[in-house]
Amino acid sequence: MMLVVSVPLHVTLADWGSILPELVVTGGFLVLLLADAFIPVRRTEVATGIALLTILLAFLAAMNLWSHGMAASLYDTVSSDKFAVFFDFVILVSAALTALLSPSYIRYSHFDPGEFYALILASAVGMMFMAAAISLMVIFIALELLSLALYILSGFERSRPESQEAGFKYFLLSSFASAFLVYGMAMVYGATGTTRILQIATCLGHGAGCSAAASASPLLYIGVGLMLVGFAFKVSIVPFHMWTPDVYQGAPTPVTAFMSVTTKAAVFAAFIRVFNFALAPIESHWYGVVWALAIVTMVVGNIVALVQTSMKRLLAYSGIAHAGYILVALAADNALGQTSVAFYFLAYAFMNIGAFVVVAVMESQEGPVGDEIASYRGLFYRNPSLAGATAVFMFSLAGFPLTAGFVAKYLAFSAAVQAHHTDLAIIGVLTSLISIYYYLRVVYVMLRRPEVPGVQSPPTPAAADLAAWIAVAGTIGLGIIPTGFLNLATQSVTAIRYIFGLP
Amino acid sequence: MLTEYIPILILSLLAGGFALTNIAVTLLSGPYRPSREKLAPYESGMTEIQPPRQRFPVKFYVIAMLFLLFDIEGVSFFPWAIILRGLRFPGFVEMLIFVLILAVGYVFLWKKGALTWER
Amino acid sequence: MNPLVPGADHFLVLSAILFTLGVIGVLTRRDPLIIFMSIELMLNSVNLSFVTFSHYLSSADGQVFTFIIMTVAAAEVVVGLALIVSIFQSRQEIDVDELDEMRG
Numbered sequence: 001m002m003l004v005v006s007v008p009l010h011v012t013l014a015d016w017g018s019i020l021p022e023l024v025v026t027g028g029f030l031v032l033l034l035a036d037a038f039i040p041v042r043r044t045e046v047a048t049g050i051a052l053l054t055i056l057l058a059f060l061a062a063m064n065l066w067s068h069g070m071a072a073s074l075y076d077t078v079s080s081d082k083f084a085v086f087f088d089f090v091i092l093v094s095a096a097l098t099a100l101l102s103p104s105y106i107r108y109s110h111f112d113p114g115e116f117y118a119l120i121l122a123s124a125v126g127m128m129f130m131a132a133a134i135s136l137m138v139i140f141i142a143l144e145l146l147s148l149a150l151y152i153l154s155g156f157e158r159s160r161p162e163s164q165e166a167g168f169k170y171f172l173l174s175s176f177a178s179a180f181l182v183y184g185m186a187m188v189y190g191a192t193g194t195t196r197i198l199q200i201a202t203c204l205g206h207g208a209g210c211s212a213a214a215s216a217s218p219l220l221y222i223g224v225g226l227m228l229v230g231f232a233f234k235v236s237i238v239p240f241h242m243w244t245p246d247v248y249q250g251a252p253t254p255v256t257a258f259m260s261v262t263t264k265a266a267v268f269a270a271f272i273r274v275f276n277f278a279l280a281p282i283e284s285h286w287y288g289v290v291w292a293l294a295i296v297t298m299v300v301g302n303i304v305a306l307v308q309t310s311m312k313r314l315l316a317y318s319g320i321a322h323a324g325y326i327l328v329a330l331a332a333d334n335a336l337g338q339t340s341v342a343f344y345f346l347a348y349a350f351m352n353i354g355a356f357v358v359v360a361v362m363e364s365q366e367g368p369v370g371d372e373i374a375s376y377r378g379l380f381y382r383n384p385s386l387a388g389a390t391a392v393f394m395f396s397l398a399g400f401p402l403t404a405g406f407v408a409k410y411l412a413f414s415a416a417v418q419a420h421h422t423d424l425a426i427i428g429v430l431t432s433l434i435s436i437y438y439y440l441r442v443v444y445v446m447l448r449r450p451e452v453p454g455v456q457s458p459p460t461p462a463a464a465d466l467a468a469w470i471a472v473a474g475t476i477g478l479g480i481i482p483t484g485f486l487n488l489a490t491q492s493v494t495a496i497r498y499i500f501g502l503p
Numbered sequence: 504m505l506t507e508y509i510p511i512l513i514l515s516l517l518a519g520g521f522a523l524t525n526i527a528v529t530l531l532s533g534p535y536r537p538s539r540e541k542l543a544p545y546e547s548g549m550t551e552i553q554p555p556r557q558r559f560p561v562k563f564y565v566i567a568m569l570f571l572l573f574d575i576e577g578v579s580f581f582p583w584a585i586i587l588r589g590l591r592f593p594g595f596v597e598m599l600i601f602v603l604i605l606a607v608g609y610v611f612l613w614k615k616g617a618l619t620w621e622r
Numbered sequence: 623m624n625p626l627v628p629g630a631d632h633f634l635v636l637s638a639i640l641f642t643l644g645v646i647g648v649l650t651r652r653d654p655l656i657i658f659m660s661i662e663l664m665l666n667s668v669n670l671s672f673v674t675f676s677h678y679l680s681s682a683d684g685q686v687f688t689f690i691i692m693t694v695a696a697a698e699v700v701v702g703l704a705l706i707v708s709i710f711q712s713r714q715e716i717d718v719d720e721l722d723e724m725r726g
Contacts (some may be wrong), residue, residue: 011593030607037614137687144694148701155705164712168705172657175698176648179664182691183641186671186684190634193675195683561707568700575696578689 011074018073018080020061021088022128028054029121036114044103047113048463051099054121055092062088071499076196077135083342083496086488087131087269090345091262093474095124097353098258100467101360105254108364109157116156120258123149127266136185136195139270143181143234146266147174150259154251166250173243174233181230187223197278201500204281215282224279224286228293231274234267235323236316238297248316249371253363256312257356260319265345268326272341276333277500283333290331294424297324298431305438310371311359314438315352318397321435322348328428329412332419335493335503340411342489347404347478351396354471358390361464365457373442378450383457387446389468396475398439399432404478407486565617576605633674640667658702665695 016023032050039046062085069080098120106113126146133139151174155167189195192203193210203210204220233240248256279286301321308314326344329337362370369375379387396403409432413425460468478485497503583590583598590597612618640663647660669688676684 011597026604030604033607033611037611137683137690140687141690141694144697148697151701151705155708158708158712161712164705164709168654168709171702171705172648172654172661175661175702176664179641179644179661179668182665183668183671185687186668186675189684189687190671190675190679193679193681195687561711564703564707568703571696572700575693578692582686582689 014070015073017068018065018070019078019129019132020065021058021085021092022125022132024058024061025054025121025125025128028058029118029125032114032118032121036112036118044106044113047117048099048103051117051121052096055096055099055124059089059092059096062092069495072134072198076198077138078129078132079134079496079499080132081495081499082488082492083269083338084128084132086342086492087265087345088128090265090342090349091124091127091131093346094258094261094265094349094353095120097349097357097467097471098254100463100470101257101353101357102254103463104364104461105252105360109159109252111156111252116153119149119153119156123153123258124262127262130266131269133270134197134273136189136197136274139274140178140182140185143267143270144178146263147178147234150255150263153255153259154247156255157252160250162250163252164250166247169243169250170247177230177233177240180226180233184223184226184228184230187219187226189223191217191220191223197273198500200278201280204279220282221285224282225289227274228286228289231267231271232293235264235271235326236320237293237323237327238300238320241297241301241320241323244320245313245316248319249310249312253312253356253360253371256315257353257360260315260356261345261349261352264319264323264326265349268330268341268345272330272338273496276330276338277496277502280333280500280502287331287333290327291421291424294324294327294331295427297321297327298427299324302431302434302438305435308438309373311362311373311376311442312356312371314373314442315355315359318435318439319352321431322352322397324431325409325412325428328416328421328424331424332412332415332421334415334419335490335497336411336418337415338493338496339486339489340408340415342492343411343482343486344408346485346489347396347408347475350471350474350478351393351403351405354389354468354475355393355397357464357468357471358386358393361386361460361468364461373445376442376445377448378453379446379457381450381453382455383460386457386460386468389472390446391443392472392475394439394442396479398436402476402479404475404482407479407482411486562620569612569617573605573609630674630678633670637667637670637674640664640670654702654706658699662695662699665691665698 028050032047035046035050065080066082066085069082069085071081072079099117102116106116123146126142126144126149129138129142130146133142151167151171154170155164157163185195188200192200194200194203202208204215207215229240236244248260251259275286275290298321301317301324305314305317305321308317326341329340329344359371362375364370366375376390379390392403396405399405399409409428413428416422416425416428579601583594587594644660644664644667647663648657651657651660669691672684672688672691676682
């Protein structure tokens with residue numbers, strides 16, 4: 001049998017240029033591995049420096065790509081449109097904040113810093129490719145790259161049994177979900193005859209380039225369902241969220257901080273490309289399921305968060321709830337919804353990683369009890385600046401006005417209203433009201449008088465302090481003057497909608 | 504269509520028949536005097552010194568894992584070799600880069616001592 | 623059409639059966655290595671689907687995808703075994719039901 005190879009067999013330099021940020025991070029990863037092998041990077045500063053330099057170079061490459069992106073490159077498998085580049089920014093900012101908060105934690109738990117940062121960068125490469133993927137193949141391989149690195153990172157703290165358990169649990173459940181996702185991809189491929197998202201969209205939209213029966217094929221709908229399960233698992237949507245609290249609690253705190261934002265950002269970027277663009281013509285078939293998932297996720301995430309005593313578990317359930325809000329924006333399936341998802345992740349990167357910076361600092365100062373909400377008692381008297389930062393992150397996660405969280409939520413819910421899904425917006429607002437209780441409880445605990453008065457916390461490590469201040473500045477800045485960044489998000493969505501021929 | 508498979512059918516019948524005949528002949532003609540040693544899983548006249556099931560040292564797993572990793576990367580060479588003429592020189596360079604990345608991993612493992620047997 | 627000549631349907635049904643066996647294995651077994659093998663079975667059944675589609679659609683995408691899945695599956699095995707070995711070194715038993723340090 002002859003296989004039809006329809007694409008020219010060469011890759012131009014422009015193709016490589018379109019994935020330059022990813023290539024830079026890959027280079028940094030290799031340099032870190034070699035540095036770790038030859039000049040044993042025992043000094044945390046060296047490894048942190050290499051990681052931060054790589055991230056900075058990749059950020060510059062991404063900024064250059066913002067105006068020179070290609071709609072499709074490397075045999076129509078990767079896109080460097082503004083949407084992908086916007087998510088590159090989110091991922092790189094999160095990686096930089098993680099690199100700043102890690103050194104004190106690395107010293108506290110005696111990791112090998114070289115391997116740690118190498119894995120963070122490897123995972124970031126996967127995430128950036130995932131955000132840029134316009135082929136089911138690239139989505140799968142990028143997802144696996146980011147997950148494999150995160151499995152190891154979750155189990156990285158070998159002295160703590162919880163960490164090993166987290167790594168293994170995450171590994172088993174996540175590869176189970178990957179199998180569903182890839183089986184779904186196989187069926188969509190079988191129905192449409194292609195793995196490229198642009199061609200799937202044309203096929204389902206105009207019946208062009210594939211058999212006319214594709215959109216009537218049961219294979220397509222089973223495949224879409226299986227892919228939905230796979231995506232829902234990776235972004236911890238109820239009822240596929242069970243792994244989230246355990247893994248978030250068990251994994252080393254810097255890893256939790258990193259994965260809680262970036263995994264969701266990367267997977268939601270691919271989720272949007274597949275569901276809002278490739279599968280937009282059959283929206284009426286998937287909308288009902290996504291609607292139900294969004295409601296259950298918002299309700300369960302917010303209600304279970306009420307009874308948590310561990311800060312990391314609280315943030316895990318808060319993360320589930322936020323995945324629900326973002327799913328509302330995805331279900332809206334309009335330009336405003338996509339813009340709000342992009343903006344949401346920028347806001348989420350600052351406020352959520354900020355909250356984890358606090359946990360990491362508390363843990364490196366007080367040991368494992370630093371994760372208990374009870375140990376935050378009297379923090380306002382012991383360490384006013386850290387407590388103030390925590391309050392800002394909590395207010396923002398709860399969605400108080402003048403913070404980034406408010407703007408993000410407002411956009412997501414107005415997208416739902418604009419798409420005439422008012423029910424989703426109402427449930428979103430109601431569950432946000434519930435969430436105020438548990439976020440403010442943290443602030444209340446910090447305000448209570450300490451049991452032993454007059455004790456001061458040791459000073460916050462400089463790098464972690466810097467990360468906290470950047471996060472505070474981002475959270476408040478995006479809340480007060482969101483226009484500039486909102487404009488970037490709008491441009492990115494306009495670019496991707498233009499590629500798919502949408503206004 | 505199916506007639507092409509008839510030789511295979513005949514061959515499998517012959518092979519199966521040969522095996523069955525041999526078993527039947529030994530069962531019918533040979534003497535059967537079992538003893539404990541003869542019924543043991545590894546019957547060779549030796550008694551077991553220790554139970555055969557025991558734990559392997561972890562280093563076997565490590566070597567197996569590393570072998571698997573580098574072995575399966577070899578799969579990528581096959582499709583590449585088939586279309587190498589079409590890919591021309593750039594395709595060759597791309598594969599060199601791929602091998603270089605693998606080599607970095609190899610050097611890392613080597614330097615970290617994952618390949619040393621005695622420790 | 624001769625029912626004895628295998629067609630796309632036969633391969634796809636076989637693939638679905640293998641996938642389901644894998645799912646059942648993951649859900650019912652307690653030994654991590656067996657769970658692991660079940661996940662590999664799922665991935666390989668997907669490979670069978672891809673190759674079938676690739677053949678009947680005369681499209682190369684499916685075969686490329688199969689290569690990718692094979693590589694990824696190997697990497698997954700390595701990471702999984704590494705995690706198992708690391709857990710095994712620190713506590714001598716390994717049963718997924720014993721992994722219950724965290725609850726809530």
